[in-house]
Amino acid sequence: MPVQPLSSSNSTSPEALTVMGAGLVGSLLSLFLARRGHTVDVYERRADMRQSGSVEGRSINLALSDRGWRALEEVGIGEQIRQVAIPMYRRVMHDVHGNLSYQPYGQDNQAIYSVSRAGLNRTLLSLAEANPQIRLHFNQQCVGLDVRNRQLDLRDATTGEEQHLTFRRLFGTDGAFSAVRSALQKTERYNYSQSYLEYGYKELNIEPGPGGEWLLEKNALHIWPRGQYMMIALPNLDGSFNCTLFFPYEGPHSFATLQTPAQVEQFFQAVFPDVVPLMPELADEFFRNPTGSLVTIRCFPWAFDDDVLLLGDASHAIVPFYGQGMNAGFEDCRVLDQLMEQLGTDWHAIFSQFQQQRKPDTDAIADLAVYNFQEMRDRVGDPRFLLQKKIESKIAAQYPGKWTPLYSQVTFSHTPYAQAWQSGQQQESIMQRLMAHIHTEADYDRPEVQALVHQEMAQRR
Amino acid sequence: MPVQPLSSSNSTSPEALTVMGAGLVGSLLSLFLARRGHTVDVYERRADMRQSGSVEGRSINLALSDRGWRALEEVGIGEQIRQVAIPMYRRVMHDVHGNLSYQPYGQDNQAIYSVSRAGLNRTLLSLAEANPQIRLHFNQQCVGLDVRNRQLDLRDATTGEEQHLTFRRLFGTDGAFSAVRSALQKTERYNYSQSYLEYGYKELNIEPGPGGEWLLEKNALHIWPRGQYMMIALPNLDGSFNCTLFFPYEGPHSFATLQTPAQVEQFFQAVFPDVVPLMPELADEFFRNPTGSLVTIRCFPWAFDDDVLLLGDASHAIVPFYGQGMNAGFEDCRVLDQLMEQLGTDWHAIFSQFQQQRKPDTDAIADLAVYNFQEMRDRVGDPRFLLQKKIESKIAAQYPGKWTPLYSQVTFSHTPYAQAWQSGQQQESIMQRLMAHIHTEADYDRPEVQALVHQEMAQRR
Numbered sequence: 001m002p003v004q005p006l007s008s009s010n011s012t013s014p015e016a017l018t019v020m021g022a023g024l025v026g027s028l029l030s031l032f033l034a035r036r037g038h039t040v041d042v043y044e045r046r047a048d049m050r051q052s053g054s055v056e057g058r059s060i061n062l063a064l065s066d067r068g069w070r071a072l073e074e075v076g077i078g079e080q081i082r083q084v085a086i087p088m089y090r091r092v093m094h095d096v097h098g099n100l101s102y103q104p105y106g107q108d109n110q111a112i113y114s115v116s117r118a119g120l121n122r123t124l125l126s127l128a129e130a131n132p133q134i135r136l137h138f139n140q141q142c143v144g145l146d147v148r149n150r151q152l153d154l155r156d157a158t159t160g161e162e163q164h165l166t167f168r169r170l171f172g173t174d175g176a177f178s179a180v181r182s183a184l185q186k187t188e189r190y191n192y193s194q195s196y197l198e199y200g201y202k203e204l205n206i207e208p209g210p211g212g213e214w215l216l217e218k219n220a221l222h223i224w225p226r227g228q229y230m231m232i233a234l235p236n237l238d239g240s241f242n243c244t245l246f247f248p249y250e251g252p253h254s255f256a257t258l259q260t261p262a263q264v265e266q267f268f269q270a271v272f273p274d275v276v277p278l279m280p281e282l283a284d285e286f287f288r289n290p291t292g293s294l295v296t297i298r299c300f301p302w303a304f305d306d307d308v309l310l311l312g313d314a315s316h317a318i319v320p321f322y323g324q325g326m327n328a329g330f331e332d333c334r335v336l337d338q339l340m341e342q343l344g345t346d347w348h349a350i351f352s353q354f355q356q357q358r359k360p361d362t363d364a365i366a367d368l369a370v371y372n373f374q375e376m377r378d379r380v381g382d383p384r385f386l387l388q389k390k391i392e393s394k395i396a397a398q399y400p401g402k403w404t405p406l407y408s409q410v411t412f413s414h415t416p417y418a419q420a421w422q423s424g425q426q427q428e429s430i431m432q433r434l435m436a437h438i439h440t441e442a443d444y445d446r447p448e449v450q451a452l453v454h455q456e457m458a459q460r461r
Numbered sequence: 462m463p464v465q466p467l468s469s470s471n472s473t474s475p476e477a478l479t480v481m482g483a484g485l486v487g488s489l490l491s492l493f494l495a496r497r498g499h500t501v502d503v504y505e506r507r508a509d510m511r512q513s514g515s516v517e518g519r520s521i522n523l524a525l526s527d528r529g530w531r532a533l534e535e536v537g538i539g540e541q542i543r544q545v546a547i548p549m550y551r552r553v554m555h556d557v558h559g560n561l562s563y564q565p566y567g568q569d570n571q572a573i574y575s576v577s578r579a580g581l582n583r584t585l586l587s588l589a590e591a592n593p594q595i596r597l598h599f600n601q602q603c604v605g606l607d608v609r610n611r612q613l614d615l616r617d618a619t620t621g622e623e624q625h626l627t628f629r630r631l632f633g634t635d636g637a638f639s640a641v642r643s644a645l646q647k648t649e650r651y652n653y654s655q656s657y658l659e660y661g662y663k664e665l666n667i668e669p670g671p672g673g674e675w676l677l678e679k680n681a682l683h684i685w686p687r688g689q690y691m692m693i694a695l696p697n698l699d700g701s702f703n704c705t706l707f708f709p710y711e712g713p714h715s716f717a718t719l720q721t722p723a724q725v726e727q728f729f730q731a732v733f734p735d736v737v738p739l740m741p742e743l744a745d746e747f748f749r750n751p752t753g754s755l756v757t758i759r760c761f762p763w764a765f766d767d768d769v770l771l772l773g774d775a776s777h778a779i780v781p782f783y784g785q786g787m788n789a790g791f792e793d794c795r796v797l798d799q800l801m802e803q804l805g806t807d808w809h810a811i812f813s814q815f816q817q818q819r820k821p822d823t824d825a826i827a828d829l830a831v832y833n834f835q836e837m838r839d840r841v842g843d844p845r846f847l848l849q850k851k852i853e854s855k856i857a858a859q860y861p862g863k864w865t866p867l868y869s870q871v872t873f874s875h876t877p878y879a880q881a882w883q884s885g886q887q888q889e890s891i892m893q894r895l896m897a898h899i900h901t902e903a904d905y906d907r908p909e910v911q912a913l914v915h916q917e918m919a920q921r922r
Contacts, residue, residue: 188754190655191655191656193654193655193759194651195652195654196650196652249650293649295650298654
């Protein structure tokens with residue numbers, strides 16, 4: 001299913017473009033660029049993941065939501081990915097006794113989708129490879145980049161040979177530890193920050209049942225909220241779940257205090273008792289799998305003249321708690337594509353408008369992602385919070401078009417993130433005022449509460 | 462006047478310590494460390510500024526205030542520096558017609574002091590050199606630092622020779638672009654940010670009068686506030702003033718639009734007419750002197766185990782608008798000295814408590830410095846703002862000990878910066894409420910205004 005070039009009047013000056021990084025964002029971006037008539041050379045540091053098997057050792061899944069879907073649909077692979085994606089309609093919270101509670105993500109059939117990172121990346125690579133305008137080059141590490149002279153030095157990881165390229169326009173989609181960004185950081189007055197949480201993560205596995213069935217509710221994202229830490233699980237097609245423990249590096253309950261298999265077993269038995277029987281390899285995995293760190297990266301500018309542009313994690317790596325890292329990177333591609341549609345090959349205007357428009361939104365989702373960590377590890381375990389979410393759903397239903405919960409704006413809409421965040425904060429203030437008068441779900445229908453709701457809604461905008 | 466070792470019971474285990482950077486903070490730090498009985502090797506990238514003349518091409522002055530004085534007095538050179546420092550008792554604002562207005566900095570004799578950066582640094586170096594426990598090594602550039610193995614590689618700028626040292630404990634006082642910090646930045650999960658203002662600065666000179674007299678009021682800091690930009694001037698001992706223009710890089714009035722001598726002359730004639738006759742070399746200097754940038758640097762941690770510690774600009778470079786960069790660095794030395802007094806040579810505790818205690822305060826002064834830029838370039842030109850400052854002085858006089866203006870807390874007290882900032886924000890809210898009822902200085906004595914003031918003050922703490 002090769003992508004057909006668009007017949008836009010603006011795409012009359014095809015150019016030879018360079019993309020560094022063939023991860024999710026880089027491979028999708030190459031498809032968007034080719035669709036505008038350009039030829040694209042894509043360089044990737046790692047081997048071709050379609051040949052080398054799963055590079056991470058095992059599949060890791062991501063939550064794909066509306067912003068990501070929209071970009072995939074634009075390049076024509078929405079349907080194909082949907083067939084290997086598992087909808088998750090709600091959060092299922094597991095307490096320390098194994099009791100469950102529930103919180104729907106949205107209305108009716110709204111869901112976020114568990115997809116395999118490697119599977120999605122392989123599909124995008126195959127689609128890119130099938131496109132005659134795109135050439136993929138693997139095992140090509142960026143070892144030098146001179147943005148002023150547009151020189152890119154690449155080392156072939158298999159032969160050790162170096163090549164020196166002159167590029168005309170370079171897109172840096174090489175992730176949170178981007179080599180392209182490193183070169184920009186050496187330009188004058190570059191704004192940059194990297195900020196780590198004092199939490200790491202550990203990936204663990206829940207096995208499928210004997211018949212390949214899911215041993216927890218399949219169509220849900222599972223959360224074990226424990227205040228200062230939490231575990232989550234997302235379903236895979238083979239009946240397994242990928243679990244991730246988000247846990248402090250230091251402190252009374254932390255990676256520092258879990259040093260032996262017995263300590264790990266005891267700790268899980270005490271705080272996650274319902275999963276222990278589902279994790280026969282728990283202690284092995286705990287010590288075999290690396291502890292990942294959680295970083296937020298911000299920088300500006302993203303563009304160097306009309307020569308270099310950063311997209312995705314290279315310009316805005318965020319923590320995973322809103323499930324928006326990939327979605328934001330895919331939305332980058334779509335926003336850039338819109339600007340190409342409007343501005344043709346006026347790359348100076350495209351790059352400049354892209355970073356001006358996109359920077360406040362990616363700053364907002366970075367803040368939202370940190371904020372959601374608190375919600376997931378702490379607040380979703382609180383009955384008052386779940387009651388507030390139910391009441392909020394009632395307001396959204398009663399005032400259609402006038403109230404969209406923050407989570408839905410981020411996940412099920414294309415409202416710019418910054419606007420969603422602002423509106424979400426206003427709504428949270430209203431909820432705080434209303435909840436002072438609400439103690440049960442039924443309270444919502446009391447005349448005095450309804451009067452307050454009407455009054456608050458009348459004052460909105 | 463060599464510094465005598467303290468006879469503290471805690472300083473019984475003298476150590477051999479290493480300091481990288483012999484600027485203001487590094488040379489002062491070496492004196493504090495030697496006073497505790499340690500021997501100190503100080504390495505400095507540049508040549509000995511006492512021999513090479515003024516390295517910057519001409520003297521640049523800094524505003525020394527109470528935090529800085531206290532540290533200088535502790536090492537016994539307060540009096541010596543006071544003789545070459547010029548007190549500035551007030552701000553003198555120059556409007557576009559050359560009309561002046563005034564704002565005292567504090568009560569009575571409170572002043573900030575204009576001192577020569579190079580002169581102060583030379584004095585500190587001579588004091589360090591006279592101390593038998595301190596050895597100074599110039600022209601020693603840090604070209605490699607392995608914090609895990611405590612290896613420091615230095616290149617001699619005059620001979621090109623490299624030496625490889627093993628240090629036991631390294632203090633990084635090598636400024637905003639610190640090589641020591643660069644090594645820390647490569648450790649795991651390092652938090653770092655560099656943030657530039659969209660303003661640069663240009664240094665200019667006001668000549669002394671024919672008899673060596675000051676052509677503007679000597680004992681004042683002069684400001685030409687112009688909304689989006691400003692110029693300031695500080696007095697020198699020789700009758701000259703150092704001026705600094707803080708100016709946008711881009712925009713209608715910016716470095717980008719002043720490209721020819723005629724443009725510079727015209728612009729200054731239009732907006733700073735009263736200084737043009739005092740700057741015979743204006744256009745020459747404007748194009749000869751470099752345009753400096755304005756960066757805020759934050760990082761954490763400052764310590765690597767008990768092996769390495771950053772102080773001064775290396776850990777918290779700030780913009781110059783509160784005149785607190787050097788003062789904060791000197792206060793670092795004093796706070797570290799207090800911890801050495803309490804904790805002896807328990808360096809792990811000293812380094813850990815130092816960074817925990819000091820980080821919130823240096824974050825606060827970084828924010829305050831950006832905030833004060835707005836005040837200086839914009840608000841000090843506003844009669845309402847000057848009225849508010851006068852009213853605030855009246856409140857401070859009427860309620861001694863219960864109200865200290867923010868500027869005074871930062872400049873004339875040793876209150877931790879974070880606490881000063883918080884209290885200053887509370888006071889600003891009160892001022893906003895009071896000023897709604899005040900239109901002239903005399904209004905302050907109206908019974909209804911006095912009642913409001915009493916009410917506000919009764920509610921404070």
